[in-house]
Amino acid sequence: GENVGLHLPTLSVQEGDNSIINCAYSNSASDYFIWYKQESGKGPQFIIDIRSNMDKRQGQRVTVLLNKTVKHLSLQIAATQPGDSAVYFCAEIKYTGANSKLTFGKGITLSVRP
């Protein structure tokens, strides 16, 4: 498939449980943080984002938490389903006009046990 899930950390969860995927980001000046999901054989897909002036944002079955003190971002998935199995990437962006740069993390594999 068109994803690169080899050699990535793996989180294994039971179907129906909640999942927490964690990410440490590098730039304390980043303005905006994003989570992407990449299913096997597909390109990354935007899930949810959060601005740096927020601590928490909720979407449908997902919640993103931002802790700027320790530069930590997490994605919580409620009632994890088999379709949630994928590689998850965090990303950060610093607004600098024409040179705004989006930087991706290396990814974590989520495996959902039936």
Added chain:
Amino acid sequence: DAGITQSPRHKVTETGTPVTLRCHQTENHRYMYWYRQDPGHGLRLIHYSYGVKDTDKGEVSDGYSVSRSKTEDFLLTLESATSSQTSVYFCAISYALDTGELFFGEGSRLTVL
């Protein structure tokens, strides 16, 4: 799904040969990007475009060139492919440059022997 088509989806070529990957979008987004994805490196930006005939380098642009003659098409060319360019290449589009919401294509797997 965003209307992004990459071609070819798979290609095997030999070292030293030229290769062109094509990205076609039907969303009329101004910004287009080429990324490569490799184990241990995640997604890395090769080149991007902010309009027709307007392109700029990303963090891993050496050995690659791009062209954008129409809003809908963004071409990535490897003038002389090397084994280090074996990778999965993703095209992405966005409506703004300072957004983290990119729409990705399905990817093109390139193997350079």
